[in-house]
Structure formats: C-alpha cells, structure tokens
Amino acid sequence: MSKNILITGGAGFIGSHVIRLFVNSYEDYNIVNLDLLTYAGNLENLTDIKDAPNYTFVKGDICDADLMDQLFEEHQINAVIHLAAESHVDRSITDPLSFIRTNIFGTATLLNTARKYWKGREDVLFYHVSTDEVYGTLGETGLFTEATSYDPRSPYSASKASSDHLVRAYYHTYDLPVVLSNCSNNYGPNQFPEKLIPLIINNIKHNKQLPIYGDGKYTRDWLWVKDHAEAIDLIFHQGAVGETYNIGGHNEWKNIDLVELLCDLMDEKLGRPQGEARKLITFIKDRPGHDRRYAIDAAKIQDALGWTPSLNTQEGMTETIKWYLDNEQWMENVTSGEYQKYYDDQYA
Ligand code: NAD
Numbered sequence: 001m002s003k004n005i006l007i008t009g010g011a012g013f014i015g016s017h018v019i020r021l022f023v024n025s026y027e028d029y030n031i032v033n034l035d036l037l038t039y040a041g042n043l044e045n046l047t048d049i050k051d052a053p054n055y056t057f058v059k060g061d062i063c064d065a066d067l068m069d070q071l072f073e074e075h076q077i078n079a080v081i082h083l084a085a086e087s088h089v090d091r092s093i094t095d096p097l098s099f100i101r102t103n104i105f106g107t108a109t110l111l112n113t114a115r116k117y118w119k120g121r122e123d124v125l126f127y128h129v130s131t132d133e134v135y136g137t138l139g140e141t142g143l144f145t146e147a148t149s150y151d152p153r154s155p156y157s158a159s160k161a162s163s164d165h166l167v168r169a170y171y172h173t174y175d176l177p178v179v180l181s182n183c184s185n186n187y188g189p190n191q192f193p194e195k196l197i198p199l200i201i202n203n204i205k206h207n208k209q210l211p212i213y214g215d216g217k218y219t220r221d222w223l224w225v226k227d228h229a230e231a232i233d234l235i236f237h238q239g240a241v242g243e244t245y246n247i248g249g250h251n252e253w254k255n256i257d258l259v260e261l262l263c264d265l266m267d268e269k270l271g272r273p274q275g276e277a278r279k280l281i282t283f284i285k286d287r288p289g290h291d292r293r294y295a296i297d298a299a300k301i302q303d304a305l306g307w308t309p310s311l312n313t314q315e316g317m318t319e320t321i322k323w324y325l326d327n328e329q330w331m332e333n334v335t336s337g338e339y340q341k342y343y344d345d346q347y348a
C-alpha cells in the first residue's frame with residue numbers, strides 16, 4: 001500500500017526539513033503538507049521541492065475539523081506526522097491561549113479525525129513530534145529519559161505535555177496506532193530568528209545588542225535540525241507503536257558559552273577583529289519560569305534504532321552561520337513586518 005502522509009507544520013523550521021527529506025527520499029509516497037502559514041510558517045523554506053510530483057501543499061488550520069475530514073478523505077491519508085504548533089516559549093508567556101488552541105485543541109482535532117477515519121485499522125500511524133520541555137527542568141546533573149515524570153512550567157511546555165497525553169490517551173482508549181518523540185533544542189537553516197541562535201547571528205551581523213536572559217548559565221542540549229529529521233524518518237519507519245523516543249544531541253551548552261562561540265565564529269567569518277562581537281553581549285531581565293537545564297538521554301533511540309547525531313557543535317554552528325549569511329534575503333523577509341514590533345516589545 002502506498003503511503004499518503006499528512007505532515008502538519010511543514011512550512012516551519014523543523015517541518016520543512018522533514019518534508020524535504022521525505023519528498024526526496026520516498027518518491028512513491030504522497031506527502032501532503034498542511035500548514036496555516038502563521039508568522040512562523042514560510043513557503044520560501046520549501047522552494048526547491050515545491051513542484052515535486054509527490055508533494056502537495058494545503059494552507060489550513062489543524063483546528064478546522066471539517067478541513068481535516070476533507071483532507072483525510074481526499075488524499076486517503078494513512079499516516080500523520082504532526083509538527084504544527086505554536087513553538088516559542090516567550091510568546092507563550094504573553095499569549096498563552098494561542099498555544100492552548102493550536103497545541104492542545106489542534107492536536108485533539110487531528111487525533112479525532114484519525115480515529116474516525118481509520119476506524120481501528122492497524123496499517124496506519126499517528127506520529128506526534130514533541131519536546132523535552134515537557135519534563136520540566138534539571139539541576140546540575142542528570143538526564144531526561146523516556147521514564148522521567150512530566151513537569152512542564154511554561155504555557156508552551158504545558159500545552160505540549162497536554163498534547164502528548166492526548167496522543168497516549170487515544171492509543172490506550174481507541175487503539176489508535178501512535179508513536180511519539182521528545183526532542184531537545186534544534187538549530188540550523190530556516191529557524192525563525194526569535195529563537196536564540198539565529199537571533200544572535202542576525203544581531204552580530206547588524207552590530208545590535210546580544211540579549212542574554214538572567215545570568216546566562218541556563219543550559220540547553222543542541223541538535224542539528226537535519227539530525228532531528230533523520231531521527232523522525234527512522235522512528236516513523238521503525239519505531240514501535242505506542243512507544244516514545246527521546247532525541248538529543250549529547251551536546252550541552254550554557255547559553256553564554258554558546259553565544260561566545262557564535263561571537264568568535266562570526267568575527268572570523270566577517271573578517272572583524274576577534275573579541276568585537278563579544279562586546280555586544282548584554283545581560284537582560286530573565287524569562288519568567290525559565291527552566292535551568294535540559295539534557296537528553298538518547299540511549300533508547302540509539303540502541304533500538306541505531307540513531308546518533310552526525311555533526312559536532314563547531315561544524316554545526318559554522319554551517320548554520322554560513323546559511324544565514326548566504327540567505328540574507330530570507331532573513332530580511334522574515335524580520336520585516338510583524339516581527340519588528342515583536343522584537344521591539346520583547347527587548348524594549
Ligand atoms: P515553527 O514555529 O518553526 O513551525 C511551526 C509551524 O506550524 C509553522 O509553519 C506554522 O505556520 C505552523 N502552524 C502553527 N499553527 C498552526 C495551525 N493551527 N494549523 C496548521 N499549521 C500551524 O516550529 P518548529 O521549531 O519547527 O517546531 C516544530 C515542532 O517540533 C513543534 O511541535 C515543536 O513543539 C516541536 N519541537 C521543536 C523543537 C525546536 O527546537 N524548535 C524541539 C523539539 C520539538
């Protein structure tokens with residue numbers, strides 16, 4: 001049976017890498033990209049594959065139950081890879097209800113269509129893409145495993161935790177075949193510049209202040225986005241139904257250390273004297289409820305599916321910087337308009 005896969009959020013950062021990987025790797029699959037094209041969705045992320053014969057784009061909202069019914073029927077959908085979400089923690093603090101609507105109600109709407117349309121079939125799969133933020137925060141030591149209790153602290157992570165619970169509830173209650181993954185911080189091409197790494201790269205380029213929340217000693221486990229897409233591919237094809245897989249880079253960085261690395265790499269790349277960019281570092285008011293440390297134990301996916309990250313940080317950051325500097329027009333397009341007001345309000 002051919003696979004007709006509905007990928008949600010495919011015009012966003014991670015979704016666009018997943019769409020490209022699937023469209024290019026599986027010519028016999030039909031890939032339907034459903035995306036509302038919010039401020040974070042951008043079809044420029046997909047110009048290279050937009051005319052591929054196995055690819056269809058649909059602009060629409062995962063909360064629209066009639067549209068979901070129509071898409072499942074029209075495209076005979078037999079698998080879902082669900083990435084659509086409101087994804088930025090800072091925005092969830094100022095506008096929590098949008099996160100609750102899309103991340104909880106939207107996921108529930110999709111699950112419900114899948115349940116109705118698939119009616120107990122076993123040759124189908126609902127793959128839910130989630131985050132390590134559902135586990136809350138770590139102290140100085142320890143790692144998140146798949147058995148770590150949920151303890152979300154921001155409206156974003158609480159909404160993602162809720163969506164994870166709904167996915168598992170549909171598995172247990174309705175036997176809907178599901179699989180989940182919880183991943184650490186991604187970086188790489190096409191990430192919207194509200195997120196730390198592209199924000200810092202863009203600000204260094206324009207000699208603007210580099211805003212560091214609190215003491216800068218918050219720690220994140222960074223993963224090259226294409227490694228995440230590869231992990232999603234593996235889990236989609238080989239993951240066990242009902243299981244959860246943690247995905248992470250084994251790559252912990254305190255924010256300040258990572259920003260200093262970016263500063264030094266950017267000085268070198270732009271031909272500026274070493275130390276120049278570091279002068280732009282500015283410590284600012286902390287993010288409310290800021291989780292101190294995330295770090296993933298990725299042993300399960302490594303042992304079960306043989307996945308490991310491919311790039312080290314130096315290579316990954318160098319590639320990332322190169323992409324943003326080579327794609328100035330992309331950056332200009334996404335930072336014009338609404339984003340400017342967001343930036344001014346956030347960093348006033
Ligand atoms: P993103 O914000 O870049 O992209 C989200 C996409 O979803 C956008 O294209 C947007 O237009 C679309 N979207 C939003 N609301 C929608 C709606 N109601 N209907 C249809 N489409 C809608 O996000 P991202 O960073 O690519 O994250 C993708 C997924 O991966 C999210 O579920 C996120 O929680 C998860 N995740 C992200 C990271 C990370 O580091 N970025 C890490 C782990 C997990």
Ligand code: DAU
Pocket residue numbers: 087088089090130131132133183184185186194195196197199211212213214218219220255287294
């Ligand atoms: O861990 C996975 C999560 O990673 C994903 O689920 C989220 O969708 C994704 O946005 C990301 O969340 P973070 O909050 O960790 O990412 P962000 O890039 O916003 O921030 C990374 C760290 O940098 C965090 O400790 C906050 C800090 N930060 C961020 C910004 C935007 C700053 O110090 N200054 C900033 O201006």
